[in-house]
Amino acid sequence: MHIIVHNAKCHGHARCWSQAPEIFKLDDDGYILPGNINVAAGNESYASRGARSCPERALEINRSSDTAPVMA
Numbered sequence: 039m040h041i042i043v044h045n046a047k048c049h050g051h052a053r054c055w056s057q058a059p060e061i062f063k064l065d066d067d068g069y070i071l072p073g074n075i076n077v078a079a080g081n082e083s084y085a086s087r088g089a090r091s092c093p094e095r096a097l098e099i100n101r102s103s104d105t106a107p108v109m110a
């Protein structure tokens with residue numbers, strides 16, 4: 039499972055971080071760092087809770103692969 043990060047949608051609410059700070063890393067202004075996030079086995083529910091907490095839908099859960107796609 040991985041989380042696809044849509045940085046353009048992030049408004050810096052930090053709700054993802056407040057749910058799962060080990061998974062969702064923010065910059066100094068409270069915006070999610072760029073780059074998709076691979077989720078380790080066992081952390082899926084924890085990561086899903088953080089992703090679903092985003093009111094901007096900036097965090098897309100993808101369960102189809104264990105590896106995040108390479109960013110262009």
Ligand code: SF4
Nearest residue numbers: 048049051052054092
């Ligand atoms: S909850 Fe969403 S909008 Fe807020 S910091 Fe996280 S990704 Fe960005």
